Amino acid sequence: MNSSSVNCDLSAIAAPVDDLLPDLVMLRHDLHAHPELAFEELRTAGIVAKALSLLGLEVHEGVGGTGVVGTLCCGEAQESSALSVGLRADMDALPMVELGQRSYASCSPGKHHGCGHDGHTSMLLGAAQQLVRTHKALGLSGTVHFIFQPAEEGKGGAARMIEDGLFERFPCDRVFALHNWPDLPLGKVQTRPGPIMAAADRFDISVRGKGGHAAQPHHTPDAILAASQLVAQLNTIVARRIDPGESAVLSVTRIEGGRSHNVLPAEVQITGTVRSFDTASQDRIEAALRAAANGVSLASGAEIEVKYLRYYPATVNTAAEAALALDAAHAVGLHAEVAPRAAFTSEDFAFMLQRKPGAYLWLGQGRADPGQDGERALHHPCYDFNDDALPLGVRWFCEVAKRSLAAGVPG
Template identity: 55%
Template sequence: MEQLVALRRDLHAHPELGYQEQRTSDIVAQLLQEHGIEVHRGLGKTGVVGVLKRGNGTRMIGLRADMDALPMQDNGSQPWKSVHDNVCHACGHDGHTVMLLGAAIELAEQGDFDGTLVFIFQPAEEGLAGAKAMIDSGLFQQFPCDAVFALHNWPELPLGDVQTRAGAIMAAADRFDITVKGGGGHAAQPHLTRDTLLATSELVVQLNTLVARALDPCEPGLLSVTRMQGGFSHNMIPAEASITGTVRTFSPAAQDIIENRLREMALHVTAAHGLQAEVNYLRYYPATVNNAAMAQLAIDALDQAGIHVQQAKQPALTSEDFAFMLQARPGAYLWIGSAPSQPLHHSAYDFNDQLIPHGIQTLTALARHALGAEFPC
């Protein structure tokens, strides 16, 4: 375990952004090969896949970990803080990688299963759709998994506790960018121009009413404006201003409603000020939806292994590109408690190393049970 902790801290000190995880991929591939696990590289550019077969079983189960870091400064105080400016493992993907490596090593050494395990080390989860890139590169054509599973550390849960649920567990993630145009002039002569900042400010306020007034009150949804830009001088009304934000929903119907109403709102609010709006709306991750049978299989597997596991009461509005894998194959996404910990994406976040043995136990129990369970359902 000391070696795995040291590796996790090394990965934390040397984070790599999406599709740039060359050093991480090299380390993963080398360790897999050292333990007799067949290695495949190049899927999704920097992805690594390890294949381990024992016995005569025909079932194939996939276990996935993400490897990439975030484009943000590491403000932690630990000796192993990031050596790279504005690149930081603030979501625990360094820990996810090490937990899956630890599980692969344990399963290779013990060999107490019948079938094939596929260890999927995925790049570019943070907004760049590395899961889709691996699938488009032929992941499930080469390795036709009967089911796939993934873990994410969850600071809101006690250390080692696991939660999952049937149906949606993480939200779809959309991004919008709105540019307001047609103004510009002297700040002391506002009557001679159109005020892009005033229109943009009003639009921000109105967008924050959209979910509450466009969606059924029983339909979960979220819209957050996260950036507002415009202007270069204290005495100038800028010709353009812009806002950026995110929308989180759990159904395509809700996505349609929000996108359509957002476009209408941008058009009409800016038109009332004599301005124009350009709207770009990107649906980059679908909702992460667990197969009901696979979620129950995961709960049964962990319960039998003595791991504290329960149904999550509600989904989270965060997003996850494992959603693409769950669209391609039945499976389930699980949260594993990592408290005490800073929140995910916090600039001082550091993965809780005490979670590593719990994660390994969870993944190995899940793999063994899934290979022996009766499904598809």
């Protein structure tokens, strides 16, 4: 796959928002240089809130920690038939060292915008600017909520905003979000009805014997042998307990125990992750994992404790909103297609999609040459958001807002 396979005129897409771009690029570079971790996005949230206020929007700060919501009322927004839409961007950076050599590289050691949330925040602010100046001419009627969430990277900022009354305070008939996607060329977008990103679970298992002399194994349950048997059984769960037509993965990623050649350790720790695309699969895998642990415990005499944590649910698009997202992309000149499959990475926009109809879009940004300073693989130490994607995201957000407010009540 390469950029030449995409038939869209990127300069034409940029044209209606051309004048916004120099400031958006400066903003994006400023956010990149000042990355902030989950729930610490005070500087970023301050910049966002100030920009939204200057646009004349009603602004609410501190939603779910450091979240910000700006509200734009268009036309007859107070009419009972008027619709509302939530457009969401994430603001947090990753706890990792940036290795790219660029003029706007991270000024905060150990923090890096390695997932492009600096780009997402900039695009959504650009969309707010564009909608403020065009909604009257477009004849829009309804409410647009610009939702800037904290802590997408593993800390569940979306869930915190929802617990803080996000959808009661800012009712949304539909919600949309995007993520830059280095595996797709610039100008191409994908999404799909149903699951688009996986549920992410974690398990931590303690296998306890008594410990003892390696030459006297009959005096203690062998925690290493029990752990080995359990790891082998865990690797059969997806193959034997999940419908072959469904997708899931279970990986054991850490096993730790013992320090000597002649001592049987008292305890072995096992850790791993489970990815799946629906709650039924999560339930089945967790139950099978616990049953396997009980079985090995009974057979070996080792005491086995299982902790099973469900981090993010699967990100599941509603069909009508996935179609709306693709139609909007097509309308602004992007090459839009249905994603052939979901990704096994996870995303906490999932919590918003559990409550509201909506869709999550992959916005192609292409990859630089591997190994170069411009590397664009997500979470890579040299990752950088592609500024050429800024106008594409701005226009997509605007078109999604326009279509959502005109689309009628979700079915």
